[in-house]
Amino acid sequence: MTTLFTSDHEWLRIEGDVATIGITDYAQSQLGDVVFVELPKVGRSLKKAEAAAVVESVKAASDVYAPISGDVLEVNDAIVAEPALVNSDAAGKAWFFKVKIANTSELGGLMDEAAYRAHTA
């Protein structure tokens, strides 16, 4: 199992041909209190860099972009019911959605944890 990161502050946990995607703890701290989450429909075919989900704080709405291409396999309804989970456990229970990785070469452009830490430092 590998965890990769994007410069847009998303994380991807890679297990076989499935990627679980969420936003980083840094991202949630920048957003502030999350009050609304909208997730993609299961089965939707996401293209890399298209808007896939929405996360809203009291003040503002932010898009979550698909970090890689792939079909949506599963979404986390727990964060729709309880958006504050995104603040309390961004890297764990508050995952957003899972995709079937369409093109493993897209993983090459992502950062490992050390590189991401340097990016947010």
Next chain:
Amino acid sequence: MLARDDESPPKRTPLHALHLSLGARMVPFAGYEMPVQYATGVLREHQHTRASAGLFDVSHMGQIALRARSGAGADAAKTAASALERLVPQDMVAVAPGRQRYAQFTNESGGILDDLMVANFGDHLFLVVNAACKDADEAHLRRHLSDTCQIEPLADRALLALQGPRAEQVLAKFCAEAPGMRFMDAGPHKVAGLDCFVSRSGYTGEDGFEISVPAEHAEQLAERLLADGEVLPIGLGARDSLRLEAGLCLYGHDIDTSTTPVEAKLEWSIQKSRRNGGARAGGFFGAEKILAQLQEGAPRRRVGLKPDGRAPVREGAALFADSTASEPIGKVTSGGFGPSLNAPVAMGYLPKSLSAAGTQVFAEVRGQRLPLKVAATPFVPNTYKR
């Protein structure tokens, strides 16, 4: 490389260092560097203000003394009030010493140049105006009132707001007169021994006070208020969600030069004496249009809006009469999440025919039409001590 001097750096309030020490996230706002939130976070800052007491730095706002060039005492205040009536549709002469009133500067077409608070301090008037408008307001006052009045911007004063159900008990420890004040009372009082101007008013829908304090003592006063266990510092983020739940307009968003006071549903603030048939009817900029709208109604109205779903509907979202209509009928001017309601809330403008409470309309958000209902404001009942 050449230095650029066309973008002046943001100004700082006298509480800047205190904000940083309290862990504030600073953002540019109306030419100032202001705290949008502290470590507590917008949601809890909002809830704390409704449950206890919150301290806001609103020193970016403009404070102006308006004094008559001749006369003394109550006569001088009345002269200044009469002069000010040329610029606002409100009855200023009737504002008694020690009282404050909400007003709007209007333009020739009936639009709103700014909204403001005007207090009668016995021998002169004290005005509080919006930060983004204060230079233009000052110029407007000078242009039209210099014949009879002196316009003195009080740039050496900070402004603090202490808001919430515990505000009175907190301020009473520093200002013996505070508990005796009622909503919209205003005047010079000692607070912690300092020469302050205190009003029982605010921008949250809660009971509370605004305290104008000499800039050099502002940090000291803020620290003493914050030392009270009931008081937390509150940023602009919660200030916005609190005023939105209270149904209060934000200048530059819900009201501006394109909206009249009647369209903005602020006719409650225009007294009979300035309306047709009143003792001093008209005589302010845009009177023809505003007085006609008071009699005949305005073609569009500011309304409260409650989305049916959980998704916030934000400023700028177009409003439609139904889910398929191609032409928008209005737009959202403020919108977000109301922490006390645990639901999204918004305000916007709709044609008069669609402005009744309960009317269903649709907002376009990310390509989808979301249903909303016109709702009465305030969304959260206010708790003013009248």
